[in-house]
Structures are given as C-alpha cells and as structure tokens.
Amino acid sequence: MAELDRIDKKILDILQRQGRISMTELGEQIGLSTSPCAERVRRMERSGVITGYHAQVDPKSVGKTLLVFVEITLTTKSGDVFDQVRKALLHMPEVMACYLVSGNFDYLVKARLNAMPDYRDLLSSILQKIPVPSQSHSYVVMEEVKDTAIMNITF
Known part of the structure; x- marks a missing residue:
C-alpha cells in the first residue's frame, strides 16, 4: 500500500474510537463526501491497514474479573523453540495477548480469567x-488504571 496521507490517518484515528460510524458521518468529520471516504476505508481494509472491527466487552459483565500477566523464561532459545511456544500459546483461549520480548525473560503473557483456580490451571497448562x-x-492486577487499544496517530 502507498504511504498513508493525512486524511487516511484522520480516518484511522476516528475509526479507532468510533468503529460503527457511518461513512457519511465519517466523511463529514474529515471533509470528504461519502464515496471517496468509503473508498479510502475499503482500500485500507484490503491492504491490511485496518485489520478488523470489534465490540469492546466489559470483562466484569462476563465474569472475567481476574487479569494476570505472566513472564516466562525459557532454558533454551532457538527458532524451533519459539515456534513451538507460539503454537502452544495461540491455542489457549484465556491468553489475550502474548509477546516475545527482549530482556530478563522471554515471553509476556496477558490473560483474563474468572478466578484464581483458573489462573492455576492456565499456568499449569502453559508450563506443560x-x-x-x-x-x-x-x-x-489489583487495579486497571488504563487499558486501551487506541493508538496515538499523528497526522
């Protein structure tokens, strides 16, 4: 895809906050008519800049009141080992995010769970x-101070 221009970035900024906005309203906010605005959005969807739309769900409303981060350190590091870890963690539905990181440990895992027994089961499963x-x-986590998926886009 060609480099994003100022209008594309404005569109992305608005869509991050209002994913259900109509193309007409989006166009009005950025100063374009509906058709060119919709075409820009479709182009960014096709090229993979926009990767999807979703509903943000309150974790408490579905009983996921426990938020846990787990640092994992491996004894051996290789491409094969990293691939095996990736495959294992991708198939654990409790794992919301996982990062291979540099530093004192190898992986940082974020999980949302119902209660401590679920955490114990998850940790056991990860280590096995x-x-x-x-x-x-x-x-x-004792208190969530800030948790957002919105990136600061400069334009």
Missing part, C-alpha cells in the same frame, strides 16, 4: 505445553 520452561513470574 511449552518446551523447556525455566521459570515464570506472575503479576495479578
């Missing part, structure tokens, strides 16, 4: 399914 785990450190 991934190859060569060395250690893990967990952090249970």
Whole structure:
C-alpha cells in the first residue's frame, strides 16, 4: 500500500474510537463526501491497514474479573523453540495477548480469567505445553488504571 496521507490517518484515528460510524458521518468529520471516504476505508481494509472491527466487552459483565500477566523464561532459545511456544500459546483461549520480548525473560503473557483456580490451571497448562520452561513470574492486577487499544496517530 502507498504511504498513508493525512486524511487516511484522520480516518484511522476516528475509526479507532468510533468503529460503527457511518461513512457519511465519517466523511463529514474529515471533509470528504461519502464515496471517496468509503473508498479510502475499503482500500485500507484490503491492504491490511485496518485489520478488523470489534465490540469492546466489559470483562466484569462476563465474569472475567481476574487479569494476570505472566513472564516466562525459557532454558533454551532457538527458532524451533519459539515456534513451538507460539503454537502452544495461540491455542489457549484465556491468553489475550502474548509477546516475545527482549530482556530478563522471554515471553509476556496477558490473560483474563474468572478466578484464581483458573489462573492455576492456565499456568499449569502453559508450563506443560511449552518446551523447556525455566521459570515464570506472575503479576495479578489489583487495579486497571488504563487499558486501551487506541493508538496515538499523528497526522
């Protein structure tokens, strides 16, 4: 895809906050008529800039009141090991996000759960399914100060 221009970035900024906005209203906010605005959105969807739309669900409303971060350190590191870990963690529905990181540990996992017994089961499952785990450190969130999927887009 060609580089994003100022209008594309404005569109992305608005869509992050209002994913259900009509193309007419979006066009009005950025100063375009509906058709060219919709075409820009379709182009960014086709090219993979816009990867999807979703509803943001309150975790408490579905009983997911426990938020946990787990640091995982591996004893052995290789492309094969990283692929095995990736495959194992991708198939764990409780895992909302997972990052291979640099630093004192290898993976940072974010999980939302119902209660502590679910956390114990998840940790056990992670340590059993991934190859060569060395250690893990967990952090249970006491208060969520800020959690957003909205990126700051400069235009």
